[in-house]
Amino acid sequence: MAYELYYWPGIQGRGEFVRLALEEAGVDYVDVARGSAKDGLGIRAMLRVMNEAAHPPFAAPFLRDGDVLVGQTAAILFYLGPKLGLTPKSETDRLWAHQIQLTVTDLVVEAHDTHHPLSIELYYEDQKDEAARRAADFRKHRIPKFMDWFETILDRNPAGDAHLVGRSLTYPDLSLFQLVEGLSYAFPKTMKRLLKDTPRVASLHDAVSRRPRIKTYLQSERRIPFNEDGIFRHYPELEGQ
Amino acid sequence: MAYELYYWPGIQGRGEFVRLALEEAGVDYVDVARGSAKDGLGIRAMLRVMNEAAHPPFAAPFLRDGDVLVGQTAAILFYLGPKLGLTPKSETDRLWAHQIQLTVTDLVVEAHDTHHPLSIELYYEDQKDEAARRAADFRKHRIPKFMDWFETILDRNPAGDAHLVGRSLTYPDLSLFQLVEGLSYAFPKTMKRLLKDTPRVASLHDAVSRRPRIKTYLQSERRIPFNEDGIFRHYPELEGQ
Structure with a gap:
């Protein structure tokens, strides 16, 4: 079954750290909140999990893998690492x-x-x-x-x-x-x-x-461009002269 | 061998989350930076580890347990949890x-x-x-x-x-x-x-x-009082009227 990634659509944000791992590993995943309501996806599907889960994440991103629901970017990657072959052995x-x-x-x-x-x-x-x-x-x-x-x-x-x-x-x-x-x-x-x-x-x-997979991903539509709604924003006045 | 906890002396700060786990478990630990330079302890001993370790922590607190050196409060507790009997089973x-x-x-x-x-x-x-x-x-x-x-x-x-x-x-x-x-x-x-x-x-x-162990600890000199150098500071003006 495909991994389900839940994160705000429209920005890279914290979700991007998880996306890059999924993309590098070449596994199937659904970017749930970027999907359409008529497919049972979208922001409402994300909020439903946050409101109803036994272990509700405090915030997005979070990941569902079958029965496992895990929030906090670093914890998601800690969980995914071994499954994706992206973690050290010891x-x-x-x-x-x-x-x-x-x-x-x-x-x-x-x-x-x-x-x-x-x-x-x-x-x-x-x-x-x-x-x-x-x-x-x-x-x-x-x-x-x-x-x-x-x-x-x-x-x-x-x-x-x-x-x-x-x-x-x-x-x-x-x-x-x-x-x-x-x-x-x-x-x-x-x-x-x-x-x-x-x-x-x-x-x-x-x-x-x-x-190769990162390069393909970065050129795809799955990679949301940086913008001024995300975490990393380009406001020239914040860089001074 | 006793666990070695490294954190800035004089404040509870992030180190306190680790201290509480060690105290509840009743294990031996050395609060390195609060010790004396003549015993090879103190702030310099802490900075030496940060400057020289193969896996240098970005910041205190960090913990040494034999060959293992681990920083980041949550990672320290994740590591210590099973050893102290303070983590769930599954x-x-x-x-x-x-x-x-x-x-x-x-x-x-x-x-x-x-x-x-x-x-x-x-x-x-x-x-x-x-x-x-x-x-x-x-x-x-x-x-x-x-x-x-x-x-x-x-x-x-x-x-x-x-x-x-x-x-x-x-x-x-x-x-x-x-x-x-x-x-x-x-x-x-x-x-x-x-x-x-x-x-x-x-x-x-x-x-x-x-x-019992937490109560004893809180009344001991090992518990540093809250103060206005730490993370939680009482400035009445920040609470408004």
């Missing part, structure tokens, strides 16, 4: 992969808050001044700190610096690709500069983009 | 417990950002106005949304509403206790009101506080 390395993924999660929250530093109940336009201050801090302090960490852990990988964990592709590699994509969309000048100092991150990003 | 329930813990993590980030909405590089005093706006949103929208979710999942637990997962104590119960403690310290009026509408959460909180 328990210790699986925990390390998960720890990396949770650090990706932290950065995603901070990226979101650059345009919504005060409240998600308000529009960006109602918190633009605060967003500019938060984004300046994010560009100056936070992105470099995270990028340096990713570069360091690539450098220290005893199996080589082509992957975050071990000698082959695992799901955190795909998520790091997506982080670089998203941050480069939101803050192109900042990222262009930073990627020069983090060549291993840049190289992993490029290698992922060239993987 | 794989599905373990994933659910972890998912709950990751939702606790999300709320902790938001609690922190009420006093630091713009930047952790600035003092609270330099972002007081923004903090007041973010805190108002947090009190009005976010705490209720999370509290309602915890109440709902207690209510829907097929094994009864005394615990979040199954019929006995697991680590997310301890973390929910700590959330209620912290939020009640930071926003006492808000929480007093909300706990009336979430009686299952209130009751679980009280039950945890009466557990």
Whole structure:
């Protein structure tokens, strides 16, 4: 049976980290909320699960695999990893992969808050001044700190610096690709500069983009373009001069 | 060998979620950064691990257990749970417990950002106005949304509403206790009101506080008092009138 991915239609958002793993593995999945109500899909089908499940996810994305329902992006990937062949073999390395993924999660929250530093109940336009201050801090302090960490852990990988964990592709590699994509969309000048100092991150990003299934996916209609409703938004005023 | 917990001394912070699990289990652990440099402990010992480890944690807290080094609060608890007898038996329930813990993590980030909405590089005093706006949103929208979710999942637990997962104590119960403690310290009026509408959460909180080892711990010097350097801070102006 196909995996069912539930996430808000119209944005890449957190769902994209799961989508990339499903696409790389080449498995069947239904992107439920992007489907049509007449097929029993769509946003209402998603909200129904959130309202009625015995283990209701706090928020999307969540995944249904038969009887298993799991929310939280990093937990979804932890669950899917072994099934998709995208997780390391040893328990210790699986925990390390998960720890990396949770650090990706932290950065995603901070990226979101650059345009919504005060409240998600308000529009960006109602918190633009605060967003500019938060984004300046994010560009100056936070992105470099995270990028340096990713570069360091690539450098220290005893199996080589082509992957975050071990000698082959695992799901955190795909998520790091997506982080670089998203941050480069939101803050192109900042990222262009930073990627020069983090060549291993840049190289992993490029290698992922060239993987056949990822390449096909990125050119398909399944890949929603970045836009200003998502987590990574390009507001030129947030990148300063 | 004793577990080694690494976290900033002087605050409960994220380390406290791990401490509560270790204390409830009654196992030996060393709170490394709170120790003395002449014993090879203290902050420098912590920073050394962060700077030199093959798998360096992005941030504290992290835990060392022999050869295993693991960071990210939720990942530490996922690792420790089975060893401490604080995790459910089935794989599905373990994933659910972890998912709950990751939702606790999300709320902790938001609690922190009420006093630091713009930047952790600035003092609270330099972002007081923004903090007041973010805190108002947090009190009005976010705490209720999370509290309602915890109440709902207690209510829907097929094994009864005394615990979040199954019929006995697991680590997310301890973390929910700590959330209620912290939020009640930071926003006492808000929480007093909300706990009336979430009686299952209130009751679980009280039950945890009466557990013999937790009670002893809370009265010990090992429990650092809440203060205005931690994640949960009491600034009366952030609770409004």
